[in-house]
Amino acid sequence: MLFKSLILFLHGFLYISIEGFFIERFINQCKLKNIILQDLHIENNSFINAKILQSDFREIRHIAKKTKCKVKINKKIGIPFIINKYRKRKIFAIAFLVIAIFILIITNFIWNIEILGNEKISSEEIIELMEKHGISLGKRKKEIDIDKIINSIRLEREDIAWIGIEIKGTNAIISIRETTKMPEMIDKNEICNIVASESAVISKMIIQNGTPVVNVGDKVKKGDLIVEGVMEGKYTGKRQVHSEATILGKICYEKTKSEKYVQFQKTETGNKENKKEFCINNFKINFNKGVSKFENYDTIRSSKKLKIFNNFYFPITINEIAYIEINEEEIDYTEDELVKKIEKELENEMESEFEISKFDESDKVKSIEVNTEEDGITLKLIYEIQKEIGVEEKIN
Numbered sequence: 001m002l003f004k005s006l007i008l009f010l011h012g013f014l015y016i017s018i019e020g021f022f023i024e025r026f027i028n029q030c031k032l033k034n035i036i037l038q039d040l041h042i043e044n045n046s047f048i049n050a051k052i053l054q055s056d057f058r059e060i061r062h063i064a065k066k067t068k069c070k071v072k073i074n075k076k077i078g079i080p081f082i083i084n085k086y087r088k089r090k091i092f093a094i095a096f097l098v099i100a101i102f103i104l105i106i107t108n109f110i111w112n113i114e115i116l117g118n119e120k121i122s123s124e125e126i127i128e129l130m131e132k133h134g135i136s137l138g139k140r141k142k143e144i145d146i147d148k149i150i151n152s153i154r155l156e157r158e159d160i161a162w163i164g165i166e167i168k169g170t171n172a173i174i175s176i177r178e179t180t181k182m183p184e185m186i187d188k189n190e191i192c193n194i195v196a197s198e199s200a201v202i203s204k205m206i207i208q209n210g211t212p213v214v215n216v217g218d219k220v221k222k223g224d225l226i227v228e229g230v231m232e233g234k235y236t237g238k239r240q241v242h243s244e245a246t247i248l249g250k251i252c253y254e255k256t257k258s259e260k261y262v263q264f265q266k267t268e269t270g271n272k273e274n275k276k277e278f279c280i281n282n283f284k285i286n287f288n289k290g291v292s293k294f295e296n297y298d299t300i301r302s303s304k305k306l307k308i309f310n311n312f313y314f315p316i317t318i319n320e321i322a323y324i325e326i327n328e329e330e331i332d333y334t335e336d337e338l339v340k341k342i343e344k345e346l347e348n349e350m351e352s353e354f355e356i357s358k359f360d361e362s363d364k365v366k367s368i369e370v371n372t373e374e375d376g377i378t379l380k381l382i383y384e385i386q387k388e389i390g391v392e393e394k395i396n
Helices: 002-011 024-033 052-064 079-085 090-106 122-131 144-154 335-354
Strands: 012-021 036-042 046-052 071-077 112-116 161-166 171-178 191-198 200-209 225-226 228-234 235-242 245-261 262-280 283-286 297-310 312-332 364-372 376-388 389-394
Touching: 012 052, 024 046, 024 052, 046 052, 052 071, 079 090, 112 191, 122 144, 122 171, 122 191, 161 200, 161 235, 191 245, 200 225, 200 376, 225 245, 245 262, 245 335, 245 389, 283 376, 335 376
Parallel strands: 112 171
Antiparallel strands: 012 046, 012 071, 036 046, 161 171, 191 225, 191 389, 200 245, 228 235, 245 376, 262 283, 262 312, 297 312, 364 376
């Protein structure tokens, strides 16, 4: 599609409208003459819009005359019309020709890599993986063996369940589906123990099958044996079994943070300074040299690759740098205010790391420890969570 658009641009094309009582006959005559009416839109029985190559326009006029229709040019697009417009300015004509040749050349290379579908695996890691297997910026498209790369990655990475590679224009689109690790299911007829999935204090044990080797209140570490796949009866003697049990353990999650009573809070003044720089591969052109005129400021950077159409990228990156002026306001917290502030910050951190909210209120106990100092506070937030910690482990 992209290549076709470039060919049209090089040849030149016209947006035309045709009006007359014999529109259907006009269209049929175009088909007989092998003239393609692109983007054909029929307004009514006597009026249509279409796009044609400029080389077909002369024949179109003859057909319109025969079918008693009127042809009107609405728009001219393409290199021939640009050159004609600047025919007295040879420099412009040469420049356009050079640009056209440049565009044709760079369409043979990859200038952007787009990653879709990744959640756990970072985009940077996937790009490194692609480079290792032969897809990188500036790589010639003809040198890329997609099937070979896909097969190699499937064999190498167990955390990638599926990968698709599609090259559109100068864009390589990498779609992946990550492997979802399922817990190992052990057949009921197989002998197994129950071990701790993480370090905890045993709070409750309900044994259906097997022999416990620890008691309620005991501390266990990850991987420690809790229920052995062995049972002994008066008449059956000692025998190996498939252990079954519900094991609950108490786990402590904690975080500590220190802050001062006197703090400085940043506020934006509304003043902003923007700068731009262009990068052509590793060559950087900075149009705004020097540092910001603001004394205190935050810097926000963003990058955008230059492209035309959806998937036609150039090897040019435009970096935008925004300097936002800030004022630092002094805030003097009371002890209660600072305790609430730190507690809320730690709550957010623990929620992000441990997902505390997913546990029922009856299964978690919250407590805080506050250490008051001369110029601030150190606060420890503790959550004691009761959860299932027993997992089956096959006996080899």
